[in-house]
Amino acid sequence: MFGLSFQQLIIQLHVFSTLLMTGVVWHMQVVHYPMFLVFKKEDGVRATEFHRQRTGYLVMPVMVVEFVTAVLLTSSSWMMLYGNFLWLNLMLLVLIWAITFLRHVPRHKRLSESFEPDTVHALVRANWVRTLLWTLRSILLIRFLG
Template structure:
C-alpha cells in the first residue's frame, strides 16, 4: 500500500491524509448525492417553466454556474475513490468506483448532449423530458456511490 501522506497540524501531531480520506470522500459523496437529488427533483423539472423566449439565455447562465459546483465535486470524488482503490481495493471502494464511472458515462453520453441540444435549439419539452428521465440513472449511480462509501467506513 502507498505510504500515507503526513503533515503536521498546529499541535505538531501527525495527520494522515490516507487515514482521513474515507471520511473526506464520504463528504464529497454526500454533496454529490444531495446535488443530484436537487437536480432531479427541482432543477430539471423547473426547465419546463422557463419561458421559451428566455430559455437559451437562462440555460447558458445555468450551465455555466452549475459547472462551478459540479466539476470540482466530480473531480474530487473521482480522485478520492481512485486513491482509495489504490490503497485498498475493497468491495465498497470498487463498487463506488464503478458507480461513479457509470455516472460519468451517463453525464457525458446522455446529459451533456441534451444540454447542448437545449442550448442550440431552445426550449424543447421532449429534450427536457429525456433529460429528467435519463437523469434517474445518475441519481441512482451517485446514491450507490454514497451508500458504498458509507458502508466501507464500517469495514
C-alpha cells in the same frame, strides 16, 4: 501505499464529495430540471445556458475530487480488506461519469442552443439513473464507514 492519516483524509474527502454530489443531483432531479419547463421557449435557451455555466463551477471541482479520491482509494492499504467494495465504488462512479458526459452534457448543449420541452423531459428521465447511482454510492459508503 499511503500513510494512515493521508488515507483517512482521502476517504473523508471522498465521502464528503459523494454526499455533496448526491444532494446536488437530487436537487437537480426534483427541483431544478423540472423548473426548466416553467420557462417560455424564448427564455429557456438563456436559462439553460446560465444553468450549464453556473452548475459547472460547482459540480466539476467536486466531481474531480470525488473521482481522484476514488482512484486513490484503490491504491490504499484498504484494498487488502475492502478491494471488492473499492472497485465497485470506482466502477459505479465511472458509470456516472459516462452517463454525465455521453448523455447529459449533449442534452444540456442542445437545450442551450434550442430549448425544447421534449429534451427537458428526456433529461429528467435520464437523470433518474444518475440520481439512483449516486444515492446507491452514498448508502454504500455510509455502510462502509459504519
